[in-house]
Amino acid sequence: MEYEEMLARVGKMGRYQVYLSVLCIVGCSNAGIHLFNVVFTMGMPQHRCAVPGLQNDTYRIQSEAHARLVNATIPFDPAKGSYSKCTHYKTEVGRFNWETLNMTSLETQSCSRWVYSTDMFASSIVSELNLVCDRQIFISHANMVGMAGVMLVSMVTGTLSDRWGRKNLYILHNWIQLAASVAVVFVKSETSFLILRFVEVGSGMAAFMCLFGLVTELAAPSTRVVGSSVNLASWNFGVLLVILVAYFVREWKTLQLILTAPLLATGLTFPILIPESPKWLISRKRYSEAQAILQTIAKVNGKSLPAELDLARGSHRSSDSPGGIIRGLVLLFNSRVLTFRLIILAISWTVNAMVYYGVGLNMGFIIPGDVYLNFFITALMMLMLFPLAVWIMLRGIRNKLISFSMMLGGVSCLATIFPTLYNVPWVTTLLSCLGKLFLNVSFAVIWLYTAELLPTSARLSGVGFCNFFGRIGSMVAPYIAMLPTVVDGKIGQALPLIVFGACGLVSGALCL
Template sequence: MDPPEHGKTFDDALSHIGDWGPYQKRMLLFSFLACAGEGLQLITTIFTMGSRDFRCAVPGLANDTFSIQSEAHALLVNSTVPWDADKGGYSQCSRYKHVVNESTGEKTNWLPGATESCSRWVFSSDVFRSSIVSELELVCDRKVYVSHAHMMSMAGLMAGSIVSGALSDLFGRKKTFLVFYWVHMCLAFVSVLATTIPTFLAIRFLMAATGIAFYMSIYVLCAEIVLPPKRVLASMIASWGWVAGMIILLVMAYMFRYWKTLQLALSLLLVPGAFGFIWMIPESPRWLMNKGRYSEVQKIIVDIAKANKREIPEKLILRDMYRPTLGEKSEIAECRDQSTSGWRTLLSLAKSPVLAVRLAILSFSWAVNSMVYYGLTLNVGSIIQGDIYTNFLILALLEGLSYLMVLLLTRCLGRRVFYCLFVFIGGGACLATILPNVLSWDTVWPNVLLSNLGKFGISAAFGIIWLYTPELLPTPARQSGIGLCSFVGRLGAMVSPYIATLNDVLDGPVGESAPLLVFGAAAVAAGLLCLLLPETARRKLPETVEEAENIKRLTVTT
């Protein structure tokens, strides 16, 4: 059949020149690599800020080490640092007080039974040779700064998501991507120079902000050169890039146990992309259309057709994509209208009780998914028992598997059922971690298996909620609705580092499992609420508020 006389949209052009050929696959490879680079740096604190065993240092002993060096050293440690029977080791935050000679004012001995806070510590080198925690002494009263660092990363993700969208629309996807990528890479190198807590926190914020900014720019660019049916797969490829970054981080962290060496090695991996992406990545043709740069669009279309070994039909008049016929709106004009009215329409959803409740449930689900996902990922060394390297490997592999299951299951089956199923699996597994503690099992494997099962479930649920949310919202409010859910989700992620420290302030079996119990209870609550939402599988996207309201629970089209 002959092609249509005129192509009205860029999608029409893609249908002729190919929307899933070598050109798109090459771009998705770049998205994969960029997402891997973001993952390397965002969660590197799992190892650079890794938990290490420690105790109070012996005052005045310059060569004091965590490991006992000799009998004399053991005697000195025993006489200065109390034994903590509950934790089965020397006290980490207090030491014996000195006996002061009143006539001379000198500290001549130690006073067993009377303690004071430590001012210096020695750390174990069994797992990490050095870390930010040991270098900046982020322990005891200063341990909260570890949570602050994770919170600043989550705040950076929120800020970067907001800023990158505006800059990407203003200056283009490619320029925004390259600028933020270069800034991110420079910050990665500079981070090893952080010698104060405020500097370190500021760098964590900026690295997270620039990381999510360059990732979102390349992701949007890739989504704009494929047709809608392929965008789910494009999203999953980017997610697998994140998993690949986790694996690379694990290998590098196992090789380099000094945090500065690890940070520099990871930073070097970003250098090839900083130069290669300049020449390999084009500007988004849809953005160029929006700016009226039609000659550049036509050149890219020719490049796509050439790479995909397609011929541009003579009857496909590319210029007509930008010139609507009388009485019609162009694709770009419609997008502009939706962009300017999106938030206004989002506010109007409050007038619809049905959609207002759905949006509230979706926002809560995003907050819970973000809280549990980042809570389990960033605190793998503190709330999941066992070897940190083994646990992290299991987390990464299960996350990759969860994305594959999302891709396969949501293609032919429903969103709601599988979202609820996976979030119940994740929440139930987290809640079940209390059993090994209550029953006093001597092995760590039940905790490891249940915690990783919880991460698997929540990762799969997170993948589905990204697909499910836009299918429940009407077109005028869809982008703004996703933005609102993402914003609330970041708030949940910012809370997660503090929930992860509950086991430090609560005692007993319940206290030890407290973070996972909170994560599990929140996940189960989100699953129960989402049972109230309708199924969207095999339905077209709702265009109006009325169409969105008419999506009935448990009904799908055939």
């Protein structure tokens, strides 16, 4: 009996598959939680240079004397309506007199101390490590390193899970991610944070891929679109959980530890609650274990299977091995049509990942307004739109869904230049959130769309190839988001969304 036939016999989408999908939502959401938690743990609070020599300086003005001292030592920018973040006037080093201040000149110099507002974030990694001014680029480095971790695990997880099993590798990466997430709260330097960020995000993506593969292999072919969509939606549940917790917990270390709690829960319970993939067990010739799992699924779904199954016919050789991947790529590039199709898909993956992570991870930098409200609205709307996206996918018009989503997202992002230039921030926020929403839809659908466009014999190779380019886009995205630190004025402020929008518009047109 072939494996696909066995899945149909045990129940295409019965109670057991629903049970496993619920567990998948919990388990896969951890990847989204620990990728997007930096929006708040690494949030950028309002800040300015500290008054030189004043040890008890605070961002909030304490008195009229304090205000005079700040005005006398820190340059004020009327256009921005704020004090300088990176320079102060050169002053005599020593004890200050609150009534008179002896200024040596009106020349400025870079400051070495800062004071931070606690209105938005009670504390963050930025305020703890002083990642501002010429050190602000470290924020982009941290996001890039996280995406590098995702790229690495995307290249090796398939092969490792074929060797060690989907469940075993998931549990291992769950505990690795838990350890890295807890260790983050003890960091004292940028280097240690970068290393832990690489492990935290990379292991989270590896766990997601293992659990995603496990659930997909337990779904009948006719239900895989719905099953895969539920798995991808779980990512957004994690993103929504981040904002719900972050809104009430503004201290970054406490927030980090609370968001780590689901990892502890899955690490303790999932070894008991989830099965190993029967397909993997069959491939390893562990037929008795595979049969026991299939019998359990059939029993829960109210189906019946023969007491003895001929599982040897369902065994397969993984095409996810290095040799299989290379053969698949050779097959794709030997065909002019498939090569052209693969290039278009690779561009789409690059743009989708670049915009999704570029806007999502840097929402506090490039979208005006309250980062908590903006993040909540986009996460909630994405969950609400997901059923519509699934319905459209089931009707077989995924190329139009991807194309129009990318173009609408691109136009929305490009249009932000006008309210930015004319200082209408609420319109900028609205258009930015709409752009992110449309591009999120296309990014969710492109996984299934890519698999459908490529021949079965080269499907894994093609998806892996496109995923690789997607990770390149996500690694470049944090630096595009920091363009306002290089280009001054309102054009610089609008530039990241202009770049993201233009790329989305062009890529969407190519998919038509």
